Amino acid sequence: MAAPRKYPDELRERATRMAVEARRDPDTATGAIKRIADQLGVHPEALRMWVKRAEVDAGDRPGILGATAY
Numbered sequence: 489m490a491a492p493r494k495y496p497d498e499l500r501e502r503a504t505r506m507a508v509e510a511r512r513d514p515d516t517a518t519g520a521i522k523r524i525a526d527q528l529g530v531h532p533e534a535l536r537m538w539v540k541r542a543e544v545d546a547g548d549r550p551g552i553l554g555a556t557a558y
Contacts, residue, residue, distance in 0.1 A: 495530060503528050504538040511539070 495503075503524060510520035521539060525532040544551035 495534065499528065499530065500538055503530050503535050504542050507535055507539045508542055 506528075507521050507524045510516045510524060521536050522532045524530075525535040540549065540551075543549035
């Protein structure tokens with residue numbers, strides 16, 4: 489049986505969406521992951537991995553589609 493997830497799916501999706509959008513804007517890109525992670529009470533490394541997975545799944549970054557990193 490898999491371990492329970494620390495963060496709810498809704499929080500994970502919201503944080504990822506906020507970080508991806510912030511990183512697209514040059515004015516807010518610097519430090520976006522840490523800033524958003526702190527605002528939402530998420531570990532910055534967890535958010536970084538979620539963003540990386542979202543970018544791979546969207547085709548914006550090379551990687552294996554659909555691979556679960558969390």
